[in-house]
Structures are given as C-alpha cells and as structure tokens.
Amino acid sequence: MIADRINRMEVSKTMMISAEAKKLKAAGADVINLGMGELDFNTPHNIKEAGKLAIDENKTRYTMNVGTVELRTAIASKLKRDNHLEYPLKNIIVTNGAKQAVFNAIMTLVNPGEEVIFSSPYWVSYPAMVSMAQGKSVVIETNIENGFKFTAKQLEDIATPKSKALIFCNPSNPTGSGYNKDELAELAEVIEKKNLYVISDDIYEKLVFDDYKFYNLATVKPSVKDRIVVVNGVSKAYSMTGWRIGYAAANDDIINGMNKIQSHTTSHASAISQEAAIEALSGPQFMIEEMLVELKARRDYLYNELTSIDGIKCYKPQGAFYLFPDISSLLNRQIGDVKFETSMDLAMYLLQEVHVAVVPGSAFGSEGHIRISYSTSMENLKEVMYRLKKAFAKLS
Numbered sequence: 001m002i003a004d005r006i007n008r009m010e011v012s013k014t015m016m017i018s019a020e021a022k023k024l025k026a027a028g029a030d031v032i033n034l035g036m037g038e039l040d041f042n043t044p045h046n047i048k049e050a051g052k053l054a055i056d057e058n059k060t061r062y063t064m065n066v067g068t069v070e071l072r073t074a075i076a077s078k079l080k081r082d083n084h085l086e087y088p089l090k091n092i093i094v095t096n097g098a099k100q101a102v103f104n105a106i107m108t109l110v111n112p113g114e115e116v117i118f119s120s121p122y123w124v125s126y127p128a129m130v131s132m133a134q135g136k137s138v139v140i141e142t143n144i145e146n147g148f149k150f151t152a153k154q155l156e157d158i159a160t161p162k163s164k165a166l167i168f169c170n171p172s173n174p175t176g177s178g179y180n181k182d183e184l185a186e187l188a189e190v191i192e193k194k195n196l197y198v199i200s201d202d203i204y205e206k207l208v209f210d211d212y213k214f215y216n217l218a219t220v221k222p223s224v225k226d227r228i229v230v231v232n233g234v235s236k237a238y239s240m241t242g243w244r245i246g247y248a249a250a251n252d253d254i255i256n257g258m259n260k261i262q263s264h265t266t267s268h269a270s271a272i273s274q275e276a277a278i279e280a281l282s283g284p285q286f287m288i289e290e291m292l293v294e295l296k297a298r299r300d301y302l303y304n305e306l307t308s309i310d311g312i313k314c315y316k317p318q319g320a321f322y323l324f325p326d327i328s329s330l331l332n333r334q335i336g337d338v339k340f341e342t343s344m345d346l347a348m349y350l351l352q353e354v355h356v357a358v359v360p361g362s363a364f365g366s367e368g369h370i371r372i373s374y375s376t377s378m379e380n381l382k383e384v385m386y387r388l389k390k391a392f393a394k395l396s
Helices: 013-026 045-056 069-083 097-109 125-132 152-158 181-193 222-227 252-263 271-282 286-307 343-354 378-395
Strands: 092-095 115-120 136-141 163-169 197-201 228-233 246-249 333-335 338-340 370-373
Touching: 013 343, 045 271, 069 092, 069 246, 069 271, 092 097, 092 252, 097 125, 097 163, 097 197, 097 228, 097 246, 097 252, 115 125, 125 136, 136 152, 152 181, 181 222, 197 222, 222 228, 246 252, 286 378, 333 378, 338 343, 343 370, 343 378
Parallel strands: 115 136, 115 163, 163 197, 197 228
Antiparallel strands: 092 246, 228 246, 333 338
16 A cells, blocks of 8 residues: 555654653653754744744745745855855755755656765665665765775775765764865765765754864865755754754756755745744854854763773764764673664663663664764763663673
8 A cells, every 4th residue: 555665664763762762751761862863952042033023024924935035145145154155046945954955956866776875874864865766875884993984985986877976964973073175175086087966964064073174075176066965954053953944055957956846845944934044144153152162072071981981982073963882892792581682772772771862873874883962961961871881881
C-alpha cells in the first residue's frame, strides 16, 4: 500500500531516542536530553519584537514564493558583508528552514541514478533526501585521526562520470570539524575539474571557536561560484529553530527550479518569521559573541571530561555545538543478559540507566560513536558527566 520510496527510508534514530526520552520524562524520570540540534538560548529580544510588530502590523498574508523583497535584500547584504559573495535578489530564495533549502536543491539537481557525494559522519537527512530524489548516495569515509575531514584526493578518487553533486557541511554536524582556506582551495580545484555541483550547508557558519575562520568555497575560488548552492539560515546562530527560516543563493536555473518545487509544496516561509529574520540578519550581532563565550566554555569542559575517561577518544571541534566521541572500546560488553554491540545499544543503555539522551553514531553513518550536544547549561553538563562516568564504569 505504501510507496516504495517510503519503505526504503529508515525512521530517524534521533527521533527514536527523543521519543524514548519523552516517555521516560512523562513517567517522572529526570532526563537530560543531549540529542537535540538546537541551542538552549532564547531568541534575542529585538528579533522577537520584530515578529510581534509584524503581527501588530498585520503582515500575516501570503508573500512571494521566493520570500519578501526585504528579507532577500537582507540576505544579499549578509552574503556580501560576511562572505564577499554578491547575488542579485532573483538568485536568492527563502525556505522553511535550511533543511528545505537542501532538499529543494537536491530535487532540482539530481536525476534518477545520479550520484551525490558526501562524507561520513554525515547529517542524518542527507541520504534520505538523496533517496527521495532517486539518486545514489556515495560516502567518503573520514575518521578522528584526520579530524573527520576528507581530502581533495579522496574526492577526486571517488567521483565518477555519474557524480552530480557534493553536499558539503562546514562546520560539520555531527563532528564540528572545519576546513581551512587551503583545504577548501584544493577541494574547489577538484570540484571544477569534475564538474560537480555543491550544496554548501553553511548553517553553523557563525558558531566557530578559537582561531578558526569560516570561508565558503565560492569565496575561496570564485570560478566555481556558478556551481555552488549556498545554503544557510537563522536557526542556529540566532536561536530561531522554531521560526523556520532558511535560504539559498545560486544561479538562475537552480533557484528557478527550487522555486518551482516550493510553489507546489510549501509555497513560502511564514510571513511573520520572515520579518523577524530581517532583524536577525540586519540588526545587532553582539548576542552571537555572547553565546560563543558560553558555548566554548561548555565545549572545553565536556571535551576535557570525556577525554579523561579511559578508552574514550574525542576530536576537539572547531565549530557547531556537538562532540562526537569514539566509544567503540565500550562496545561488545555485557551487563547481565544485556549485550552492547552497537552505538544504539549504548545510547539506549545511557537513557535507561542514567537518563541521559545522546544520539548513536550509526544515525550519522559512523558506528562506534555517539553525538553529544552541549546545548544545555554548565550545571546540567556537570550532572551529565557524573552520570556518564557512573554508567561507563559498569562497562569497563
């Protein structure tokens, strides 16, 4: 009865863990959820006020499918200011979150049977989106030793005549790894040589630490700009996940294709949210720096605590708000009749045993890891580490 494309898709492991965490919490358990991909900070006051004003001024009707002129103007100004990329308004589309921008780009670019390349660990939705477009996912494996980054040579070796696009998330979800300018330049050479399109998922662009500096591929090598779909949004940097505003910038054909899809599916993003997003992109930006100070402190604490545990290895991320520790040494253990063979087994054990929710690495195509979001208070993180050490000790 159900379409084959649905039967080919797996239920999101992040949603499975979240559902179990909610059940426990409803039963009265003190669950600390580190599985969510959203910041715990509130949307800044000035942005909320812009949304309220939009309601009061009755800006509650349909907008253009591609988004309002005012918001696309703010996006164009942001891209020029922050990324040194110039796009006319006709080459910008506003979407219901960055996720829709990625999906619409894949559906626009990929024919049945064409290959879409991305690296593992990957964001959970990439392979599902490629499958819905009837494309073929081609995965470049990375590991903790190379900072979870793939090289230009790996990209060149894996690309075939059927390869249509590369999905490139930088900084990465789930690892937080970031590519420097030289690495991007080398990748851009291969992208040009192999005639690949790139869906550049830049949603964590502003959430970076230490001396890391973000660059878009098109900034580093302008000659590939016409092959790049720049995807971004306001969800992460401005704590606006629920407002659902993303955007994309690309050449005429791609944006026109994305607009066709959007016109027959969701139409446009919320008119009220678009007004709030204008304020986010055009208004004061100091709140991002304030968030980064707190996020860095949380990252450093959690990283130091995790790496102090025997058998656990962890990459110190340059961006986003996740750690992706290698917990493979804790697998293939047994407590009573329960054997822990996979990262999902371990994630369920942590949830049931100490009421800490994490996401199994298998959800990101990387067994033997778990993803931990440090988007919670330092007080909660200290309690988390107490609980995790207690749980891990039983597996030692």
